[in-house]
Amino acid sequence: xxxxxxxxxxxxxxxxxxxxxxxxxxxxxxxxxxxxxxxxxxxxxxxxxxxxxxxxxxxxxxxxxxxxxxxxxxxxxxxxxxxxxxxxxxxxxxxxxxxxxxxxxxxxxxxxxxxxxxxxxxxxxxxxxxxxxxxxxxxxxxxxxxxxxxxxxxxxxxxxxxxxxxxxxxxxxxxxxxxxxxxxxxxxxxxxxxxxxxxxxxxxxxxxxxxxxxxxxxxxxxxxxxxxxxxxxxxxxxxxxxxxxxxxxxx
Amino acid sequence: xxxxxxxxxxxxxxxxxxxxxxxxxxxxxxxxxxxxxxxxxxxxxxxxxxxxxxxxxxxxxxxxxxxxxxxxxxxxxxxxxxxxxxxxxxxxxxxxxxxxxxxxxxxxxxxxxxxxxxxxxxxxxxxxxxxxxxxxxxxxxxxxxxxxxxxxxxxxxxxxxxxxxxxxxxxxxxxxxxxxxxxxxxxxxxxxxxxxxxxxxxxxxxxxxxxxxxxxxxxxxxxxxxxxxxxxxxxxxxxxxxxxxxxxxxxxxxxxxxxxxxxxxxxxxxxxxxxxxxxxxxxxxxxxxxxxxxxxxxxxxxxxxxxxxxxxxxxxxxxxxxxxxxxxxxxxxxxxxxxxxxxxxxxxxxxxxxxxxxxxxxxxxxxxxxxxxxxxxxxxxxxxxxxxxxxxxxxxxxxxxxxxxxxxxxxxxxxxxxxxxxxxxxxxxxxxxxxxxxxxxxxxxxxxxxxxxxxxxxxxxxxxxxxxxxxxxxxxxxxxxxxxxxxxxxxxxxxxxxxxxxxxxxxxxxxxxxxxxxxxxxxxxxxxxxxxxx
Numbered sequence: 001x002x003x004x005x006x007x008x009x010x011x012x013x014x015x016x017x018x019x020x021x022x023x024x025x026x027x028x029x030x031x032x033x034x035x036x037x038x039x040x041x042x043x044x045x046x047x048x049x050x051x052x053x054x055x056x057x058x059x060x061x062x063x064x065x066x067x068x069x070x071x072x073x074x075x076x077x078x079x080x081x082x083x084x085x086x087x088x089x090x091x092x093x094x095x096x097x098x099x100x101x102x103x104x105x106x107x108x109x110x111x112x113x114x115x116x117x118x119x120x121x122x123x124x125x126x127x128x129x130x131x132x133x134x135x136x137x138x139x140x141x142x143x144x145x146x147x148x149x150x151x152x153x154x155x156x157x158x159x160x161x162x163x164x165x166x167x168x169x170x171x172x173x174x175x176x177x178x179x180x181x182x183x184x185x186x187x188x189x190x191x192x193x194x195x196x197x198x199x200x201x202x203x204x205x206x207x208x209x210x211x212x213x214x215x216x217x218x219x220x221x222x223x224x225x226x227x228x229x230x231x232x233x234x235x236x237x238x239x240x241x242x243x244x245x246x247x248x249x250x251x
Numbered sequence: 252x253x254x255x256x257x258x259x260x261x262x263x264x265x266x267x268x269x270x271x272x273x274x275x276x277x278x279x280x281x282x283x284x285x286x287x288x289x290x291x292x293x294x295x296x297x298x299x300x301x302x303x304x305x306x307x308x309x310x311x312x313x314x315x316x317x318x319x320x321x322x323x324x325x326x327x328x329x330x331x332x333x334x335x336x337x338x339x340x341x342x343x344x345x346x347x348x349x350x351x352x353x354x355x356x357x358x359x360x361x362x363x364x365x366x367x368x369x370x371x372x373x374x375x376x377x378x379x380x381x382x383x384x385x386x387x388x389x390x391x392x393x394x395x396x397x398x399x400x401x402x403x404x405x406x407x408x409x410x411x412x413x414x415x416x417x418x419x420x421x422x423x424x425x426x427x428x429x430x431x432x433x434x435x436x437x438x439x440x441x442x443x444x445x446x447x448x449x450x451x452x453x454x455x456x457x458x459x460x461x462x463x464x465x466x467x468x469x470x471x472x473x474x475x476x477x478x479x480x481x482x483x484x485x486x487x488x489x490x491x492x493x494x495x496x497x498x499x500x501x502x503x504x505x506x507x508x509x510x511x512x513x514x515x516x517x518x519x520x521x522x523x524x525x526x527x528x529x530x531x532x533x534x535x536x537x538x539x540x541x542x543x544x545x546x547x548x549x550x551x552x553x554x555x556x557x558x559x560x561x562x563x564x565x566x567x568x569x570x571x572x573x574x575x576x577x578x579x580x581x582x583x584x585x586x587x588x589x590x591x592x593x594x595x596x597x598x599x600x601x602x603x604x605x606x607x608x609x610x611x612x613x614x615x616x617x618x619x620x621x622x623x624x625x626x627x628x629x630x631x632x633x634x635x636x637x638x639x640x641x642x643x644x645x646x647x648x649x650x651x652x653x654x655x656x657x658x659x660x661x662x663x664x665x666x667x668x669x670x671x672x673x674x675x676x677x678x679x680x681x682x683x684x685x686x687x688x689x690x691x692x693x694x695x696x697x698x699x700x701x702x703x704x705x706x707x708x709x710x711x712x713x714x715x716x717x718x719x720x721x722x723x724x725x726x727x728x729x730x731x732x733x734x735x736x737x738x739x740x741x742x743x744x745x746x747x748x749x750x751x752x753x754x755x756x757x758x759x760x761x762x763x764x765x766x767x768x769x770x771x772x773x774x775x776x777x778x779x780x781x782x783x784x785x
Contacts (some may be wrong), residue, residue, distance in 0.1 A: 022672070023672075024670070024671055024672045056425045057428075057671060057672060057675040057677075058428065058671055058675070059424065060670055063671075063672045063675060063676075067648070118440075119440055119443060120439050120440040120456050123439075123440050123443060124439060127520065127521060127522065128519065128520045128521075128522075129520045129521060131457075132440070132460075133555075133628055133629075133631075133664070134557075145680070147522070149746070230500075
């Protein structure tokens with residue numbers, strides 16, 4: 001049984017295909033609205049669809065709960081998962097790994113460079129406040145965070161990274177007029193290459209809503225994070241790139 | 252005191268005394284310093300409006316020009332009103348425009364010029380404060396006409412799409428669905444902007460920019476809703492971050508009803524300079540007191556970074572400090588929406604009883620404050636079914652312990668910004684609990700010496716212990732050493748420090764002068780008008 005490749009959702013009997021969905025339609029509650037909900041469920045592959053709950057909400061909206069048998073099959077052999085190339089760790093694990101393996105605080109320097117005054121991104125990643133319920137890197141006891149804020153020049157950033165003995169430099173770029181984010185990033189990575197020998201250079205990370213995450217090599221940085229990145233992902237990546245993943249490459 | 256917890260009145264009095272002792276040096280600091288934002292708020296009261304073509308408000312341009320010529324330590328009132336006389340105009344905004352163009356030089360007047368500037372500044376600022384008084388009287392009138400919500404706690408709901416014109420119908424729908432208080436969350440990072448954006452705004456990051464025009468539009472929309480629903484629907488925004496005093500002022504001018512206004516949040520969670528925060532906070536609270544605005548404090552935030560059981564006493568300590576700072580600034584008990592939250596890990600045995608103990612402790616320590624009860628966020632996992640149950644228990648604690656303001660919890664917390672249906676389900680949850688158990692607080696009396704009483708006594712004792720440790724130093728030192736949350740925030744670091752100045756001899760701030768007149772604050776609900784003495 002454990003090797004079966006084709007499965008259906010499970011209600012209370014193997015193969016019954018039962019699912020439950022809820023949604024809102026922008027129509028006032030009446031017979032036609034209920035019919036519309038059943039029609040949507042049918043189009044989603046739920047057939048027969050059992051409309052168990054319909055309730056008017058707000059002006060001209062109706063909320064529905066539908067149970068029913070879905071006629072789609074799931075082919076487990078065809079499931080493709082894009083694996084993150086580093087494990088996602090909680091704050092406790094990040095702190096524990098840094099403490100045990102690095103035996104000092106991991107130093108992170110962050111900034112918005114160029115004329116970009118949008119600190120939204122860097123603050124979401126660094127401030128304790130964080131984003132979407134996740135605390136920023138300042139919250140991690142074993143990370144030492146220096147947030148330089150907005151409109152930092154590249155030489156200032158290099159100098160600050162040197163003073164803070166940065167293990168990683170985080171740069172946020174929101175403004176993309178005339179590809180400013182790409183120019184700024186190239187300028188930044190070139191400055192670090194010039195100022196520090198390869199082995200001593202901090203990990204260079206840029207983030208922003210308009211970057212293509214696959215462009216890292218082209219821009220001379222170690223990693224690019226796009227829209228929707230959370231502090232936890234960045235912290236996990238730092239641990240992976242600087243500590244847990246490094247061993248394998250050195251050996 | 253209702254006395255359900257049998258708290259030791261001597262210990263409660265000691266806790267207050269210790270909070271006063273810890274907070275007093277901070278008040279002294281606030282009384283002897285000013286900030287660019289305090290001065291900009293003074294100019295807003297004096298009638299400076301609008302922004303330059305780049306969107307930088309004229310108050311910023313004017314303060315910057317004054318600072319460049321004579322520094323910040325004298326305050327801007329005297330240099331600005333002295334320059335008005337010399338420029339032979341009465342329009343302060345026009346002066347700001349001229350100053351931005353570099354055609355006005357500022358000086359600190361002396362002698363008769365100083366007396367004249369002082370009188371003119373006071374007259375202009377008094378007019379602004381009279382406008383706030385009129386808005387307060389207007390609120391009192393509307394509350395009398397439409398009435399307060401029929402139940403306690405008041406139901407507080409958040410909207411924020413980023414677009415004020417999208418927020419308005421959502422807020423009105425929420426009010427129709429039962430919300431008594433609408434909060435418009437600000438765009439991420441607005442707290443770190445050192446200016447207040449202008450005009451109606453249609454894009455923000457995970458929130459809507461707080462601007463005077465957005466305030467006005469939303470208040471007008473909720474006035475319509477109040478009329479339609481026959482109860483006064485309140486509006487909330489944020490007096491926090493680098494522009495705290497200006498936000499408070501704009502809220503007073505546009506008749507907002509509640510403002511988030513914590514004494515330490517910006518320091519701990521936004522790395523804003525502690526001195527900047529305390530100076531700004533005191534001024535903003537004086538304005539709130541005058542405007543009849545209820546403040547909401549942010550103790551819930553401690554529990555999202557620290558353990559809600561181990562660190563429960565830090566909430567009590569912060570509430571006591573917030574109360575001290577608020578009273579000192581002239582706020583009355585009815586204006587203190589002291590915060591706390593339902594954030595204990597639900598897997599902890601007896602977590603519900605612990606929540607009851609903590610919530611009741613806050614209720615009994617601050618019997619006349621409305622108290623703002625905040626829903627679970629940290630242990631909302633994306634399992635919306637479990638989340639809905641947790642919110643139900645949160646609502647139950649709220650009604651059993653007589654909380655004043657209940658922020659409606661969303662089962663989709665940490666999943667999506669609330670959908671229309673999420674809000675409806677959440678309000679249904681609240682209505683069910685308040686309908687089924689709204690009077691349960693009458694019957695709920697914890698067993699003498701039982702679990703709940705013991706837990707409350709322990710938290711209070713730990714709070715007193717922490718205050719004793721702080722008392723030997725001061726709140727500033729405690730913050731610098733990381734006593735609250737886990738952040739160390741020294742007084743000479745953090746954002747906004749360059750906008751702080753110690754008062755020079757002869758510093759003059761007409762707003763503070765008016766707001767500090769005896770009886771100027773919010774102690775007596777009702778309106779009063781500012782008399783200008785010739």
